[in-house]
Amino acid sequence: MQSHLTRQVFRAIINNEPLHFSRCRRNQLLHTISPTRVRPWAPVLGNTSRRTFFAFNFNPSNADAGEGQPATLPSEKGLQPMTDLKRSLEDKSRAPPSHTLTKAFQIFFATRVENPGVINGFQARLLSITWRHLKAQQGELDDREFQDVFSVESLEKMLFVLQEAECLPEARATILKIARYVYAELRADHGFGVDSVSRPALLAYINLLASNGCPAEARLVILNFGGRFRGAKPSPWLTVMKGFAMADDNRQLRNITREFEKYGMKFDQASHEELINLLIEQGQFKAVQTAYQCPITGAFDPSTPNKMADIIEPSISTKKNVVKQAILNSETKWAEPIFHSLPQGPVRETVGITLLWEAAHGSNASSLAEKAKTWIASDEQIQDAITIADVNSLIQYANVSRNHELAPGFVRLVEQWGLVPDQETHLLRLESYIQAGAVEQTLEILEQQIDLSLLPTENLPLCNKLIAMLCLSEQRDALFGRISSLLDPLFQENVRLEPTTVAALTRMLLYRYDWEAISELLRPRLGTYDDEGKGVVRNVITDFILDLGQKDQDVWDVYELFKLAFPQTGVDVRTRIMSSFFERKRSDLAVLVFGHMRQAEDPRRRPKPDTYARCFQGIARNSDKTNLELVHNMLKLDLEVNLTTRIQNGLMLAYAACEMPEKSMEIFRQILGSDEGPSNKTIGIFFKVCEKHHNGAQEALKMLKKVKKVGIEIDRRLYTGYIEAVAAQCEFDVATTAIDSMQAEIGVPPTSTT
Incomplete structure (x- = not known):
């Protein structure tokens, strides 16, 4: 089967330009655009399975694509007219008509409502350029064109998509600029008076600002529209606090709690726990540390508005969560005072976190079993307090610590304590096998305990690790079908794969010589990675090109792919x-x-x-x-x-x-x-030239005299070059004399090589 890879198609790999199809020969190969000096392509796929991973990426019936050509990807829809606008502004040619641009702008956001995906720097620049162009033309747009971009519905849709999409670092500043444009437009009078912005749109804007490094600006939005947020869950104040915690701004966090009281609210234990959980969900442990220190106040007393509320401690559940995250992030020393502030001794409420604390301080499964036995002897109800979630935390700690010896012991505690393993237990066991590179055990638990169709939704990071491990194992060819079955649901759901996973898949496909599958794998994904992520994939392809054991034509074909996919190299x-x-x-x-x-x-x-x-x-x-x-x-x-x-x-x-x-x-x-x-190397090369020059022997002799005269140090390599020069000119007597006098001339004797 021939590849769909053409220059136009592969541009979309990094989304530098969207797809724009012309009338071209069906199934044009990458190899047909190779220079004429390259020898004709010789197929080498006789021993390669043609089962394709990527049946879900291309839909020939798509109206945007011609027969036999790939369909336009969701990430590309609407980009072509905006790209044309960018070029027209650069070369001062005629811009696309307004109705084309407004439709493209509308399609870009409408396509992403269900699946916002990733917005990269190039896409963000196109959106900014198009917005400013249409804003300048706003007065000349007809009703349909105006509705596509500047209606309240369209503006709110933009904010929701920008909030939900993953913005690469390179795009963040531009996306914030666009969001500010939209917010300003929403505040304008659309027939309901100024500042008639809906609460959902305001919440989306606040979250966008706070999550992208502008919590102070988000705070001002709350102050401007304070009355519209009553009953909002989570409170926009918590969103702003999350932003300040991520910025490690302790002073502003404390100021926010004072503003809570000013507006008749309270930052109580429940609010504090909600903030901590928001940060834990996003994997922001440094921010968790900052937010944990934020003072918690008691109930607000309206009869004494100037009285400071009592300072109280975080809830026990918050403390346990924070201690667990500290252990999993190798910050046990920081968490020590928090752990010791929990009820001490064999207490049912804290037995789980105590087991994890003991494991973090060197206790293995047998030690924990003995300690639990002692605790149960003093309080039988502790037996019931130990849950499968507690054992799961122990296995998770072993995996995070990459201690492959600890995990099996912790798994045995499940049966020893009479617990029933849940799906999380099986997934954690799977992770420990993946880390150990134990292919047989991994396949066994996949077949017996894991529902492959649920794995991407249950634990996508683990699914990425699994695919990468199978691709990199020595049995990758034998596991090809298994890997394919893992990938099918991922591509059906358009799940985003990690760069390391894509790199492992690319490596496997490279050594199966399946260029079509590689192009279909990379085309919709490279544009969703930052430079570091692209570099991980690029290095795999580079290694293949540098592999001297591969055939010249195979390497050249992959180089053509490399050249189009990574133009910034x-x-x-x-x-x-x-x-x-x-x-x-x-x-x-x-x-x-x-x-x-x-x-x-x-x-x-x-x-x-x-x-x-x-x-x-x-x-x-x-x-x-x-x-x-x-x-x-x-x-x-x-x-x-x-x-x-x-x-x-x-x-x-x-x-x-x-x-x-x-x-x-x-x-x-x-x-x-x-x-x-x-330089010294110049003299050595000069002697090489003398070997073939018509007057080489005389030139070499003159050069040796000049070198001695100016005091340049003559080493063995340089002197040997002189001998080779005169010998190549058949001056054997001169060469023999030079060898005989080598010790006297340069202080080292001739060798067998000389």
Whole structure:
């Protein structure tokens, strides 16, 4: 089966541009856009299963796609007209018509109501540009166009989507700017007076601000619309406090509690616990530490508004939750005073957290069993107080600690204490097997205890770890069907995979030579990752390209995919790829990689002096005269690269290897006349040139005398180069004399190699 991968399709991998289909030949291969120098593609898929992972990504019946072409992804819908607008503003050409832009803007948000997904930096910039353009044209829009963007319904939909979507760090500032535009528009008079913003829209805006580093701004919104939030759950004040806790702003947290009292509310134990739980759910333990210290007040007394409320402690359930999170985040020392503030001794209410505390301080399963036995002897009701959730916490601690010896013992406590394992127990056991790389035990528990259809919803992070472990195991080919069955529900539900999972899948598919599956895997996902996440996937593909055990054509096909998927890749990685093709004795492909660097729009991704030097060295190893002249001409036209001695050394070496010693001598004379001058390596290369020059023996002899005269240290490598030069010119007597006098000349005797 041929791949759908084309230049237009693969742009969407990083969402630098949306899909825009033209009339093209059905199922055009990646390989058909390869340069003519590449040999024709030879299929290598005879031993590869063609079962596809990704049946759910493409829908040929989609109206946006032609026959045999991929459907437009949800993340791409509406982007093309906005991209056209961006280009028209850049080159000052005619912009798309307003009705096209308003419809595109409306479609972008309507598509994301059910599944907001991820908004990356490029998408955020398009939205900002389009909003400002349409705002400037607002007075000229007809009713339908106005409704698509500036109606209350459309504006509120934008806020809800922006609040629910995961905004990559690169997009955050732009998204906040757009949200402020929308908020200002909602506050305008839409026939109901100014500031007639609905409570759901205000809550969405407050949450968006507070969760993205602007809690102070969110606080001002509450102050402006305070009366509209009575009965809201969770309270918008807690949302703002969550934002300040995430910013580690203790002073503002305390100020908020005073404002609670000013407006007739209270920050009591229940509010404190709700705030802590909100932060725990988001995995913000540092913020939990900050919020825990926030003072809790008693009930507000309206008869004495100036009287300070009594300060009370957090609830026992809050303390237990915080201590547990501290243990799981290796912060037991910080949690020590909190733990000791709990009721001490064999108490039913705290037996679970006490077991976890003991485990965190070195107790294994047998030690805990003995302690529990002692506690039960003093109070039989403690037996009933120990629950399966307590054992689950112990297994979770073993997994977080990556202590593979602890987990099996804690699992045995389930039977020992007469408990019934629940789904969480099975998932935690599965995680411990995954961490240990125990494939057989992992498959056994999957078959006997885990409902695969529920795994993505029950524990998506664990599902990611499972897929990655199976892909990276030595049995990956045998497990192909199992991995496929795990992926099916994920793709049906459009679940977001972690970069490490996608990297593991990509690695497996690379070594199955399934380029189509790789393109279908990466196309809708790379754009949802930040630079670090993209780098994890890119490194896997780079490793395959650098694998000298792979066939040249397979590697070139993957390089074409790499080039389209990761256009932001720096010069260092591209230079390594270029050098690997030289090592393969494929200087034609190496020079193509070099040419791609030369064509980069961003100057930071164009060849550096080191890149030129390495390119000439590779050409020298391959004795590639045609590409030598090509790259040398590129160098002459490159005004951004200074002609260093290192580059010229490479040129000398390359021209000598290509049987053009006169040209090498000419470059050597240029080095002598340069400000930098020759280096030790230049002299060694000069002797290499002398091996093939028509007057090489005399030139080598003169150079040796000059080197001695100016006091340059002559080491074994340099002296051996001189011997090789005169020997290559058949001056055997001179070479023999040089060997005999080597000890006297440079202080070291000749070796068998000499």
